[in-house]
Structures are given as structure tokens and as C-alpha cells.
Amino acid sequence: MMNAHMKRREFFKTSTLAGTGLALGAGGLATRAFAEVDGKPAILGGKPVVTQGFPSWPVYDETEEKALLSTLHSGHWFRGSGANVGRFEDAYSKLTGAKHCLATSCGTSALFTALGALDVGPGDEVIIPPYTFVATYNAVVLNYALPIFADSDLETFQIDPKKIGAAVTPQTRAIVPVHLGGSVADLDSILAIGEKQKVPVVEDACQAHLAEWKGRKVGTWGRAGCFSFQASKNLNSGEGGALLTNDDDFASVCYNFHNQGRARQSTGYSFAYSGSRGSNLRLSEFQAGILLAQMTRLEAQARQRSSNAEYLTSILKDIEGIMPAKMYANCTRNAYHLYMFRFLKDRFDGLERGKFLQALQKEGVPCSSGYEPLNKDKYVQALTQSRHYRKLYTEAELKHWTERNSCPQNDQLCSQAVWLTQNMLLGPRSSMDQIADAIRRIRKNAPEIARG
Numbered sequence: 001m002m003n004a005h006m007k008r009r010e011f012f013k014t015s016t017l018a019g020t021g022l023a024l025g026a027g028g029l030a031t032r033a034f035a036e037v038d039g040k041p042a043i044l045g046g047k048p049v050v051t052q053g054f055p056s057w058p059v060y061d062e063t064e065e066k067a068l069l070s071t072l073h074s075g076h077w078f079r080g081s082g083a084n085v086g087r088f089e090d091a092y093s094k095l096t097g098a099k100h101c102l103a104t105s106c107g108t109s110a111l112f113t114a115l116g117a118l119d120v121g122p123g124d125e126v127i128i129p130p131y132t133f134v135a136t137y138n139a140v141v142l143n144y145a146l147p148i149f150a151d152s153d154l155e156t157f158q159i160d161p162k163k164i165g166a167a168v169t170p171q172t173r174a175i176v177p178v179h180l181g182g183s184v185a186d187l188d189s190i191l192a193i194g195e196k197q198k199v200p201v202v203e204d205a206c207q208a209h210l211a212e213w214k215g216r217k218v219g220t221w222g223r224a225g226c227f228s229f230q231a232s233k234n235l236n237s238g239e240g241g242a243l244l245t246n247d248d249d250f251a252s253v254c255y256n257f258h259n260q261g262r263a264r265q266s267t268g269y270s271f272a273y274s275g276s277r278g279s280n281l282r283l284s285e286f287q288a289g290i291l292l293a294q295m296t297r298l299e300a301q302a303r304q305r306s307s308n309a310e311y312l313t314s315i316l317k318d319i320e321g322i323m324p325a326k327m328y329a330n331c332t333r334n335a336y337h338l339y340m341f342r343f344l345k346d347r348f349d350g351l352e353r354g355k356f357l358q359a360l361q362k363e364g365v366p367c368s369s370g371y372e373p374l375n376k377d378k379y380v381q382a383l384t385q386s387r388h389y390r391k392l393y394t395e396a397e398l399k400h401w402t403e404r405n406s407c408p409q410n411d412q413l414c415s416q417a418v419w420l421t422q423n424m425l426l427g428p429r430s431s432m433d434q435i436a437d438a439i440r441r442i443r444k445n446a447p448e449i450a451r452g
């Protein structure tokens with residue numbers, strides 16, 4: 001960010017540097033040819049394996065600056081008067097092959113719009129995975145419907161279609177699988193359940209830009225597909241979102257919903273009542289301008305991530321106790337928003353995952369344990385005490401909801417998962433070797449690290 005004292009020229013210089021995607025840490029750009037797998041672990045006082053850091057995020061240069069300045073000077077800052085949002089919608093639908101794209105203020109509002117347009121409301125059930133960001137859940141409870149958790153598939157980290165089938169009831173109004181981490185949920189099985197039960201599928205593709213199932217982009221398979229352009233995402237405008245659909249009527253209901261229930265032809269203060277509920281969930285012209293600029297790098301970055309992630313998997317899978325998330329055979333492209341694996345502590349001499357993560361961080365590898373079980377979260381559990389839910393659902397219905405709310409596979413997944421973020425896959429291949437070397441070093445010294 002430009003601070004008050006930073007001159008414009010300095011701002012450009014800094015931005016251009018950031019545009020290279022390189023994080024220039026205290027260690028500079030020096031690269032090491034050989035990682036010291038045999039050396040002392042950094043957590044026990046040794047030198048970290050990773051020397052050059054990882055690329056920072058976001059990546060930007062003059063393209064974004066020009067986009068922002070031209071919107072600023074145009075004076076057209078919202079979609080009602082500017083052209084950027086429409087241009088972005090055209091570009092994103094062309095890129096994904098979707099018939100319609102509706103830009104929204106964020107991924108949550110894209111989901112909220114999709115469920116609102118499906119008329120999800122009190123008394124309805126919506127099936128979601130427990131292994132997801134809380135937004136998937138919030139989009140359901142904002143409509144006062146019941147979120148029903150279908151357990152995870154331990155191997156792929158995705159929602160288990162068998163558990164979806166078992167969770168469907170006459171109250172089910174939508175199924176919302178999440179393409180978690182940029183990989184793809186088992187769409188064939190999920191769409192077949194939806195078709196058989198006559199329940200629409202809304203893809204939460206908030207983490208899966210450019211991911212594909214059988215060669216076709218995710219977000220174009222269900223009634224709707226929802227994307228997020230929040231700051232951490234592979235396509236980023238700070239905040240932002242989009243909804244894709246191939247259904248003309250549904251597209252216009254979604255448009256009206258995101259525009260205060262007003263139809264496209266409404267002008268000025270006339271309402272042009274569309275018959276839909278609504279809110280203001282519109283994307284701004286500034287955000288659309290940034291997205292168009294970011295899209296110029298999207299494909300190249302995606303290829304770089306895939307190439308590094310595939311290489312990383314090829315070397316990690318030989319380390320006992322490290323289980324990279326598998327992909328379904330029909331996932332023909334993984335967006336790798338996250339690189340995810342399971343850590344099996346019994347193959348690391350009983351080393352606790354928390355200690356493993358600390359040791360890996362000390363070796364210079366940023367990592368985390370990912371999601372906690374959402375279905376068990378206090379926030380979610382509090383649903384049965386909600387004043388509104390107690391008005392809308394009987395005691396017996398809420399009790400039954402609690403009884404259904406068990407996801408043992410997901411509990412195990414949450415206790416074993418390790419995540420690396422997408423920006424780490426934008427560096428050189430040598431960084432992938434260093435990640436693997438750091439893990440090997442920890443494994444070799446697991447008993448000492450456990451004691452330390």
C-alpha cells in the first residue's frame with residue numbers, strides 16, 4: 001500500500017517488485033543447491049532447510065495500477081454506469097464456458113444468491129460438507145434453513161457422495177458440494193443423486209478457479225457454480241465473487257436477487273418488481289477492473305501451480321506417513337488453491353501433528369492444520385439454541401438435527417490434515433525439493449523432536 005509519505009515513483013518501484021511474486025526476506029535470493037536432510041532440525045537449533053522463502057501474494061504490476069486509475073478517473077464506479085463488471089462477466093463466462101456469469105460482492109453472496117434464487121427458506125434442508133470454510137454453512141443459515149452435514153472422504157478430502165445419498169429427505173432443497181482446495185468433488189455421483197432426487201446442485205467452487213471435471217470447468221455442472229475472489233484466492237480482487245449458470249431463467253432470478261429484487265430494466269428509482277427477494281450484492285467497477293487485470297496471469301499461474309504440485313506429490317508419496325490428497329479420476333484439472341496432505345503420526349514415531357507443524361515452520365515451510373470440524377463448532381452447535389430456529393423448528397426436529405450431525409471420517413481428517421497455500425506453488429521446483437527435504441529431516445529426527 002502507498003502510505004502518505006511514499007512518493008508515486010517509489011510506489012511503482014515497490015509494486016513492480018511485488019509483481020515478480022518474489023518475497024525478498026532477510027536471506028535475499030540466495031539459493032541452496034543441497035538441502036541438509038541429515039542436518040540438525042531447525043526446531044532443535046539447526047539451520048532451516050528453506051533458504052529463499054516463498055513467493056508472496058498477491059502478484060500485481062502496472063496492469064492493475066492502470067485499471068484502478070482508469071476507473072478512478074472515469075467517475076464510473078458502479079456497474080450501473082461503468083463497463084468493467086459487464087466486461088468481466090463476459091470474460092469469465094467465456095473462460096469457463098458458462099452461458100451466464102453474474103459478478104457478486106463476494107463468494108458468500110454468490111452462494112446466498114444461488115440459494116435465494118432457489119427459494120431456500122425455513123423448513124428446508126441443504127446438504128453441505130463439514131470440511132469447508134464457514135461461508136458454505138452461513139449461506140444456508142442466513143436463509144433459516146437447516147444445514148445437513150454429509151461426511152468427508154478421507155482420501156480425497158472432498159464430500160463423500162455415499163453420505164449425501166443417505167442424507168437426502170423430502171425437505172432437501174439443495175446439495176452444495178465444495179471443490180475443496182481446488183480439487184473437484186465427485187460430480188458424477190453428486191449430480192446423479194441430485195437428478196434422481198430432483199434436488200438442484202449448487203457447486204461451491206470458491207476455491208477452484210479453472211479446475212475441471214472431465215475436461216469441463218467446475219461451476220458449470222450444477223444449477224449454479226459459485227466463486228470467490230477474496231484476497232487469498234487464485235483469482236483475487238480483495239473481495240469479490242461470481243455465480244455461473246447455464247439456465248436462462250435462473251440467471252435472471254439471480255440477477256434480480258443480487259440487485260435488490262429489481263429487474264435489469266429497472267431505471268432510476270423505479271422498482272421494476274421482479275417477484276424475487278433481494279439485497280445489494282453487486283461487485284464494484286474497481287474490483288472488476290482488478291479481476292480483468294489478474295486474469296491476464298491466471299492461466300500461467302495455474303500451470304505453474306499444477307506442475308509444482310504434481311512434482312511435490314511425486315516426491316512426498318514416497319515418504320512414509322505423508323498421504324497427499326488423492327484426486328478422483330475424472331478430476332482432469334486441480335486448481336491447487338491448497339496443497340493438502342495427511343500426516344500419520346504413528347509413522348513418525350508418535351510425533352504429534354502440532355509438533356510436526358512447528359518443526360516444519362522452523363524449517364522455513366509455512367503450513368497449517370487447516371479446518372477444525374465445522375459440524376462440532378460451538379457456533380454451529382448454538383443453532384439449536386437460536387431464538388429464531390426455536391420458533392421455526394420443533395424441539396424434536398432440532399434434536400433430530402443434532403443426532404444426524406456426526407461425521408467421524410471428517411473428525412479423523414481434521415486431526416491429520418496439513419495445508420500449504422497456493423502461493424507456495426508459484427516458486428521454483430527447488431522449493432518443492434526443500435519442502436520434501438524438510439519433512440524427511442523431521443521424520444528422521446522425530447523422537448528427538450517429540451522429546452524437545
Ligand SMILES: Cc1ncc(COP(=O)(O)O)c(C=O)c1O
Nearest residue numbers: 106107108133135206228229230
Ligand atoms: C469453500 C468456500 N466457500 C465460500 C467462501 C466464501 O467466499 P468469500 O470470502 O468471498 O465470501 C470461501 C472463501 O474463503 C470458501 O473457501
